[in-house]
Amino acid sequence: MQSERELIERIARLTAVREGVTLGLGDDAAVVAGDPLSVVTQDLLVDGVHFRRGTSSLADIGHKAVAVNLSDLAAMGAVPVAVFIGLGLPVDDPLGADDIDALYAGMESLAAIHGVTIAGGDVTRAPALILAVTAIGHMPAGIAPCRRSTARPGDVVCVTGTLGGAAAGLLLLDQPNLATNIAEADALRDASRRPTPRLQAGQRLAAGEATAMMDCSDGLALDALRLADASQVGMEIDLEAVPLAPGVIAVARAAGRAADLLAATGGDDYELIVTVPAALVDDLAARIDVPLTSVGRVVDGSGLTLLRNGVAVDAPTLGWEHRFD
Amino acid sequence: MQSERELIERIARLTAVREGVTLGLGDDAAVVAGDPLSVVTQDLLVDGVHFRRGTSSLADIGHKAVAVNLSDLAAMGAVPVAVFIGLGLPVDDPLGADDIDALYAGMESLAAIHGVTIAGGDVTRAPALILAVTAIGHMPAGIAPCRRSTARPGDVVCVTGTLGGAAAGLLLLDQPNLATNIAEADALRDASRRPTPRLQAGQRLAAGEATAMMDCSDGLALDALRLADASQVGMEIDLEAVPLAPGVIAVARAAGRAADLLAATGGDDYELIVTVPAALVDDLAARIDVPLTSVGRVVDGSGLTLLRNGVAVDAPTLGWEHRFD
Numbered sequence: 290m291q292s293e294r295e296l297i298e299r300i301a302r303l304t305a306v307r308e309g310v311t312l313g314l315g316d317d318a319a320v321v322a323g324d325p326l327s328v329v330t331q332d333l334l335v336d337g338v339h340f341r342r343g344t345s346s347l348a349d350i351g352h353k354a355v356a357v358n359l360s361d362l363a364a365m366g367a368v369p370v371a372v373f374i375g376l377g378l379p380v381d382d383p384l385g386a387d388d389i390d391a392l393y394a395g396m397e398s399l400a401a402i403h404g405v406t407i408a409g410g411d412v413t414r415a416p417a418l419i420l421a422v423t424a425i426g427h428m429p430a431g432i433a434p435c436r437r438s439t440a441r442p443g444d445v446v447c448v449t450g451t452l453g454g455a456a457a458g459l460l461l462l463d464q465p466n467l468a469t470n471i472a473e474a475d476a477l478r479d480a481s482r483r484p485t486p487r488l489q490a491g492q493r494l495a496a497g498e499a500t501a502m503m504d505c506s507d508g509l510a511l512d513a514l515r516l517a518d519a520s521q522v523g524m525e526i527d528l529e530a531v532p533l534a535p536g537v538i539a540v541a542r543a544a545g546r547a548a549d550l551l552a553a554t555g556g557d558d559y560e561l562i563v564t565v566p567a568a569l570v571d572d573l574a575a576r577i578d579v580p581l582t583s584v585g586r587v588v589d590g591s592g593l594t595l596l597r598n599g600v601a602v603d604a605p606t607l608g609w610e611h612r613f614d
Numbered sequence: 615m616q617s618e619r620e621l622i623e624r625i626a627r628l629t630a631v632r633e634g635v636t637l638g639l640g641d642d643a644a645v646v647a648g649d650p651l652s653v654v655t656q657d658l659l660v661d662g663v664h665f666r667r668g669t670s671s672l673a674d675i676g677h678k679a680v681a682v683n684l685s686d687l688a689a690m691g692a693v694p695v696a697v698f699i700g701l702g703l704p705v706d707d708p709l710g711a712d713d714i715d716a717l718y719a720g721m722e723s724l725a726a727i728h729g730v731t732i733a734g735g736d737v738t739r740a741p742a743l744i745l746a747v748t749a750i751g752h753m754p755a756g757i758a759p760c761r762r763s764t765a766r767p768g769d770v771v772c773v774t775g776t777l778g779g780a781a782a783g784l785l786l787l788d789q790p791n792l793a794t795n796i797a798e799a800d801a802l803r804d805a806s807r808r809p810t811p812r813l814q815a816g817q818r819l820a821a822g823e824a825t826a827m828m829d830c831s832d833g834l835a836l837d838a839l840r841l842a843d844a845s846q847v848g849m850e851i852d853l854e855a856v857p858l859a860p861g862v863i864a865v866a867r868a869a870g871r872a873a874d875l876l877a878a879t880g881g882d883d884y885e886l887i888v889t890v891p892a893a894l895v896d897d898l899a900a901r902i903d904v905p906l907t908s909v910g911r912v913v914d915g916s917g918l919t920l921l922r923n924g925v926a927v928d929a930p931t932l933g934w935e936h937r938f939d
Contacts, residue, residue, distance in 0.1 A: 296714065296737050300699075303718040309695040309752070310731040319733035321696055321750060324649045333700035333736045333746050370634040371646055374625075375658035375700075375746045389621065393628040406635040408644035411658045412621050421658050421700045421746030425646060427634070 294515075312434065315519065317364040317503050318426075320434050325427040328434060330361035336379070336418040340482075344462040347388050349482040350420070351395025357506065358424035359403060359486035360559040364504040365434040366495020367426030369488065371408040372400065374422055377415025384418070403488055432496050435563075440501035440520035444564035446585040449490050449577065452509055453541075453548065454480030454534030456555020460544050468543035473536025480534060484559040490577040494563050497573045502563045508556040508608025509584070514593040516562060523590035528553055528597045532582040553595065556608050619840075637759065640844065642689040642828050643751075645759050650752040653759060655686035661704070661743040665807075669787040672713050674807040675745070676720025682831065683749035684728060684811035685884040689829040690759040691820020692751030694813065696733035697725065699747055702740025709743070728813055757821050760888075765826035765845035769889035771910040774815050774902065777834055778866075778873065779805030779859030781880020785869050793868035798861030805859060809884040815902040819888050822898045827888045833881040833933025838910070839918040841887060848915035853878055853922045857907040878920065881933050 291299070297314065306313040312320035318330035334357070336342055340350045355372055362369045374396065378384055384392070393407070400407055405424075428434055458481030461467060461474055468474070487504075494502060501520055505512045510526065517524040528549040541548035564587055565573055574581035585596075595602045616624070622639065631638040637645035643655035659682070661667055665675045680697055687694045699721065703709055709717070718732070725732055730749075753759055783806030786792060786799055793799070812829075819827060826845055830837045835851065842849040853874040866873035889912055890898055899906035910921075920927045 291711070293737055299711070299714060300718055300732075300735075300737075303715060304722050304732040305726070306733070307725075307729050307731045309729075310733045313731055313733045314735075319696065319698070321652070321733070323652065323752065327646070327648065327652055327750070329696070329698060329734065329748070329750060331698040331700050331735055331746065331748055333702055333738050333740070333744070335702060335738055335740045335744075337741075338739050371644065371654070373644070373654060373656040373748060375656050377658055377660060377744070386616070386624070389624060390628060393625055397629050400632075401630070404632050404634075406632045406638055407625075407629040408631070408635045408638045408646070409654065410625075410639075410656055412618055412625075413658050413660055414663050415658070415660045415744070416662075416741040419658065419660075419702070419740070419744060419746075421656065421744075421748075423654070423656055423698060423748040425652070425654060425750070427648065 316437050317361040325430065328362055328365045328367035328426045328428060330358055331423045332358050334420040342418065345482045347391040348395035351392040352399050352483045354420040354422045355396045355399050356484045356486050357559060358422045359488060360504045362424050362426040363486050363488045363491030364502050364561055366432055366491050367428055368492060369403050369405045369424055369426040371406045372422055372424045373408060374410035374420060376410060376412045377419030378412065379417050380414050435495040435499055435502040437501055437503040437516045438519040440516060440522055440564040440587045442522055442587050442589045444500050444587040445567045445570055445583045446513065446524060446526065446587060447563050447565055447570060447581050447583050448505065448509060448560050449487050449581055450560045450579045451532045451534040452558050452560060453537035453552025453555055455484065455557035456551050457537045457540035460540055468540050471536050471539050477536050477540065481557060486559060487561050487579060490579055491561055493576045494573060497576065498566060498569050500564045502561055505558055505560045505562050506556060508554040509562065510553045510593060510595060510604060511608025512562055514607060517593055523588040523592055524585060525588055525594045525596055526553065526585035528595055528602060530584045532580065550604055554604050554606055554608050641762050642686040650755065653687055653690045653692035653751045653753060655683055656748045657683050659745040667743065670807045672716040673720035676717040677724050677808045679745040679747045680721045680724045681809045681811050682884060683747045684813060685829045687749050687751040688811050688813045688816030689827050689886055691757055691816050692753055693817060694728050694730045694749055694751040696731045697747055697749045699732060699735035699745060701735060701737045702744030703737065704742050705739050760820040760824055760827040762826050762828040762841045763844040765841060765847055765889040765912045767847055767912050767914045769825050769912040770892045770895055770908045771838065771849060771851065771912060772888050772890055772895060772906050772908050773830065773834060773885050774812050774906055775885045775904045776857045776859040777883050777885060778862035778877025778880055780809065780882035781876050782862045782865035785865055793865050796861050796864050802861050802865065806882060811884060812886050812904060815904055816886055818901045819898060822901065823891060823894050824898065825889045827886055830883055830885045830887050831881060833879040834887065835878045835918060835920060835929060836933025837887055839932060842918055848913040848917055849910060850913055850919045850921055851878065851910035853920055853927060855909045857905065875929055879929050879931055879933050
């Protein structure tokens with residue numbers, strides 16, 4: 290019927306924000322009143338859409354299901370506390386006891402790293418393997434959740450870590466004969482299957498003077514546009530500044546793709562996009578446990594401009610968006 | 615591979631409770647530290663398993679998805695604040711804009727009654743209509759969450775409202791030619807399609823001296839057994855004391871079923887099962903907005919005994935439980 294964005298806007302119009310909710314639909318996570326403030330996010334992951342049992346182990350799938358939710362908490366600056374797992378089990382291709390163990394081992398190992406409890410959930414029969422994950426976190430005392438609607442013209446646009454790794458890894462998973470001699474192949478495949486939520490970076494950036502933040506799950510270009518739209522500003526991204534994961538250039542060349550566009554539009558990297566006053570970039574970079582790279586700027590106006598060495602570039606797609614036509 | 619209960623026990627063994635979580639897996643909802651305490655529950659509802667688009671409108675489906683989660687909060691004594699909706703949309707039988715509007719109207723009308731915000735969620739393609747619902751509530755100051763593991767021998771077992779309505783309604787929905795002349799047919803069908811979460815009752819019972827509580831979603835007999843097992847006690851239920859919804863006797867007769875067993879094992883009623891010191895039953899009953907009926911007692915030992923006029927009865931099934939064989 291419509292795009293994911295149109296659908297979410299429609300749902301927002303159909304619902305009202307009531308007492309106890311500080312921030313409702315439209316950001317990486319919602320904020321619920323209390324001391325501390327609670328930050329809550331939910332994702333629904335479906336076999337064949339968000340992961341594939343053919344190319345990901347059940348431990349990988351468990352890891353990714355928890356990671357993508359923790360990434361949403363990271364994007365608000367929250368400290369994760371608990372996750373809830375709604376598990377839909379396929380009737381015609383049932384999981385064995387070993388499969389269940391592997392799935393939860395994948396979740397639990399990531400949860401343990403971040404002090405998170407798998408605190409509840411539900412199990413039911415379903416037409417495919419489905420993981421509904423809810424994550425709840427707390428804001429540190431005195432720190433406001435970092436929203437995506439508060440970027441200001443003049444801010445620098447930065448990203449954590451590197452981009453393109455997940456997209457290059459997915460190409461390698463889809464085409465096993467592609468670029469078989471690339472040294473970084475295993476790391477790239479893992480970037481696709483086992484993303485790392487940037488929790489420390491998110492907390493430090495929110496506690497610093499970052500003006501807006503969101504996670505980069507559907508591609509830098511599309512998510513930067515969403516951040517710009519939410520903030521009612523424009524944004525320019527310099528493709529030559531985008532930090533590429535090692536091996537992305539070689540995979541892109543083998544696949545006949547432009548490496549910078551693959552990295553800027555490929556999605557699934559779960560790095561953070563953050564807007565920062567220019568004078569603070571170096572200071573914030575020194576506080577976080579991953580690289581922070583300036584990739585563009587917030588401008589007056591609206592929309593996103595992709596630039597390659599100063600020249601505007603048309604991308605065939607900005608990123609990954611569900612359609613429901 | 616195993617029953618729902620075995621699966622949940624397996625998951626509990628695979629996971630650890632960490633800081634910030636007061637109560638993890640195994641109750642109606644989890645409890646997260648904070649002021650106020652947060653109570654969190656999640657359910658995954660799948661077309662063909664938990665509802666059927668053939669016999670329920672999309673407004674009914676939206677209502678029920680929210681209601682069953684609010685019922686879990688009611689069973690802890692919490693005041694609901696927000697729900698999160700993960701929406702899986704079927705690719706081969708897509709919902710139109712009117713369908714989306716009806717689905718969210720069903721959710722929002724119930725949310726509005728209870729001051730709840732639909733605060734977030736996710737939309738994705740899926741092999742069937744899927745609703746992953748998370749509800750978060752707050753405990754009133756000074757009131758502890760009412761668990762299912764704290765019933766004591768000597769307590770009276772009570773239920774709110776009436777039972778059997780949802781099971782009788784489902785029989786009418788499945789067999790349109792059954793008992794066509796029953797005056798309560800519409801009310802029974804609605805009991806199945808649009809359950810009422812007992813929030814006021816849950817809050818008052820938890821604030822009173824109730825010793826244990828859970829909601830009755832899978833049948834009084836099965837859920838009473840779960841409560842007894844969690845509390846490491848035994849339980850006796852007097853079938854002749856079970857309060858039957860109007861019309862259940864007539865539907866059961868038409869279907870060739872025993873009305874008392876239909877009510878005690880049918881499930882989907884979303885009333886509360888609560889254990890109470892005998893001296894307090896009348897006082898608690900006077901504080902809540904639905905009838906409270908004594909239906910049995912907590913005893914030393916273990917297991918559940920169903921009695922009909924003092925004689926033990928074997929039920930062919932105790933209630934609704936998923937199996938994953």
